[in-house]
Amino acid sequence: MRTVKDYYYKKAKKDKYPARSVYKLEEALNKYKFIRRGDSVLDLGCFPGSWSLYASEVVGEKGIVVGVDLKAADKAARAGGSEIIWLCQDIMQPELITTVRRIRPAFKVLISDLAPGTTGNRWTDHQQSMQLVRRTLELASILLHPKGNYYCKAFQGEDFPEFVQEVKEQFELVKVVKPKSSRVESREVFVLGMGFKGKQA
Ligand SMILES: C[S@@+](CC[C@H](N)C(=O)[O-])C[C@H]1O[C@@H](n2cnc3c(N)ncnc32)[C@H](O)[C@@H]1O
Known part of the structure; x- marks a missing residue:
């Protein structure tokens, strides 16, 4: 078990974010600017809420953030931040699309x-992660505006290169990002897709 509280853990406490993962979004965003003021953002796997809080500050009062998780998150947005709507739902359920569309028919950014949940079996964990990331790409293809952006965590493994290829088919520019705040020993990386090509006929 990890006992040493690292730099990003302490920084998150100081900056009043509920999780250190916020810096995995902030770092990529500072470099690639894939969320802008006024944007609508759909945040999948939002609990305990750091990414949604940070995205809300970036988009500002004219934007909106919708966060979805199996666990209920209910943090108040910060001053100057956009409204955040927290949904407690399984992203694999088809009903999610209808629920989200009642709030916004389409989004500028999906993160x-x-x-x-990990089992300790590397192959099983990779396959479960791939099911989730494939679903996020499917949701992006249904819910993103043309030219919209996508930033998604994935765990590297056998099927990862094929997934990156699928993202390349849907977005004009694709990068695989490993933020400094992501632990070196972790197999997690983030796939950034910019410029959604639009719904395929
Ligand atoms: C690493 S945490 C997200 C941390 C969050 N980005 C933050 O900054 O606070 C991953 C989340 O994915 C959620 N999750 C996993 N499978 C899910 C599913 N099928 N539907 C919705 N949420 C799911 C988990 O409940 C967990 O809260």
């Missing part, structure tokens, strides 16, 4: 920090 995902989804992580499956």
Whole structure:
């Protein structure tokens, strides 16, 4: 078990975010600017809420953030931040699309920090992660505006290169990002897709 509280853990406490994962979004965003003021953002796997809180500050009062997780998150947005709507739902359920569309028919940005419960079996964990990331790409293809952006956590393994290829088919520019705040020993990386090509006929 990890006992040493690392730099990003302490920084998150100081900056009043509920999780250190916020810096995995902030770092990529500072470099690639894939969320802008006024944007609508769909955050999949949002609990305990750091990414949604940070995205809400980036988009500001004219934007909106919708966060979805199996666990209920209910943090109040910060001053100057957009409204945040927290949904307690399974992203694999088809009803999610109808629920989200009642709030916004389409989004400028889809972000995902989804992580499956781990079993300790490397192959099973990789396959479960791939199911989640494939679902996020499917949701992106249904819910993103043309030219919209996508930033999604994935765990590297056998099927990862094929997934990156699938993202390349849907977005004009694709990068695999490993933020400094992501532990070196972790197999997690983030796939950034910018410029959604639009719904395929
Ligand atoms: C690493 S945490 C997200 C941390 C969050 N980005 C933050 O900054 O506070 C991953 C989340 O994915 C959620 N999750 C996993 N599978 C899910 C599913 N099928 N539907 C919705 N949420 C799911 C978990 O409940 C967990 O809260």
